[in-house]
Amino acid sequence: MRRLLLIGAGHAGAELLRRWADAPAPGVELVLLTPDTRAPYSGMVPGWLAGDYAWGDCCIDFARLAARAGAKLVVDRAVALDTARREVQLAGGGTLAADAMVLNIGSTVRTPQPAPGPQAIVLPTRPLGALHEAVDAAVALWRERQRAAELVGVGGGAAGVEALLALRRRVLRAGVAPRCTLLTRDGALLRGLNARARRLAREALARSGITLRQSFDVQEIQAGGLLARDGQTQAADGVLWAAGAVAHGWPAAAGVDVDAAGFVRVDPTLRSTSHSWLFAVGDCAAFDPPLPKAGVYSVRMGPVLAHNVGAALGGRTLREYRPQRRQLVLLNTADGSAIASRGQLAAAGRWAMRWKDAIDRGFVERYR
Missing domain, CATH: 3.50.50.60 (FAD/NAD(P)-binding domain)
Structure with missing residues (x-):
């Protein structure tokens, strides 16, 4: 056999x-x-x-x-x-x-080499199982400190945007007041999506009080924050790393x-x-x-x-995989709404989150 x-x-x-x-x-x-x-x-x-x-x-x-x-x-x-x-x-x-x-x-994902001594808690978004194991302990630690937590997301793709919005929501639910910043290495946010989808994402970040810092190329994780290659610094208690597969x-x-x-x-x-x-x-x-x-x-x-x-x-004939030319993208903005984008079209609202929830639950249910 x-x-x-x-x-x-x-x-x-x-x-x-x-x-x-x-x-x-x-x-x-x-x-x-x-x-x-x-x-x-x-x-x-x-x-x-x-x-x-x-x-x-x-x-x-x-x-x-x-x-x-x-x-x-x-x-x-x-x-x-x-x-x-x-x-x-x-x-x-x-x-x-x-x-x-x-x-x-x-x-x-590959995070920068940390500097010696204590550093901010780093939560890599890959592999997902490791994120699952680490996030509850991190939130509990920030809650014990009884002060605002400086949360920083690294990565301007869909994973970086969604994950930081979601982590902010989780921390708020735990009774911690977060100050959140999203860092991107270059000037691009959600590269590959249309201009309206990118604008809707910027608006979602702004509504959540998340500061967007572009052209911040992280070189080192230090005690209390991040150091960029050009010398810029960013305070951080927690770093959600979603930069690059x-x-x-x-x-x-x-x-x-x-x-x-x-x-x-x-x-x-x-x-x-x-x-x-x-x-x-x-x-x-x-x-x-x-x-x-x-x-x-x-x-x-x-x-x-x-x-x-x-x-x-x-010994039979193989088929070719033909990727879709335009895919539907649904981004969870962690406020009960989502951004829907396909081709040059984009819109946002609670209806989009209900649509996303139905698709996602349906996919998982297929394998139950």
Whole structure:
């Protein structure tokens, strides 16, 4: 019997498992390797961070999905890949070999090297499980200090905007008065969205009392704040880091073809450009032309991935993944409203948040 190894529990992998449960590939053992059996849907994380959802509301239960699909579940993390042996090394020791593999490992973030001594609490937005573990302890500490908390978000993309608005809401609910600042490395806010959507986001930040500081390139995390490369400083008790997706290093170290940032290059069938038995989806994959690192693309990869892994193992024709040219973006502004943007259109209101909530809950419910 041949083996298919799904490494990581992401959006596209969830769809692969769901479809495998209905139509498993004959003669193929499916194995899921993941360090966490519950994985949050990224679209609902700002709502959880604001305190509107419980963590469980946002999560897909991959143990249940794997059981339904008849897949073997290995709770561990891949740390290295031997392409000659088609084998991954596990953090807990041991190895797993397979005839074909899917990388669904997402991305991470890299924060600056902290200065010696005490620093502000840093909350990286990737991986999401680490944010879940850290945020309650941070809020409790700020509440104990019984003074206004200086909260700083780093990153001008959708994750940075939504996360800081949400964290501000969570801290307010805990009885702490926050002073919030959003830092961007250049002059861009929500690059890739239309001008009206960007204006609506600026208005949402202003309504929440969040100061926007642009052209602040963080060099170092220091005691009491941040230091920019040009010498500017910013006071901070907490730093919510959402700047830039960073690739995991072990695929590149294994000799897999990667782009300049270390993400796995794939062809239109989601297959590695260097190893035909290896697929990559979601944030860890690099496309030509490049795609934004956003869950809306990962979700659409799922059906193509589910077909192609079975087709590859069965010697059938693979399908091409065609990313949507214009995607709907719904940004939670943590005040009961959301910003809706698609192409050159944008609007905001409570109706948009109700729409977003219905879409997000519907997506998670599909895998329950």
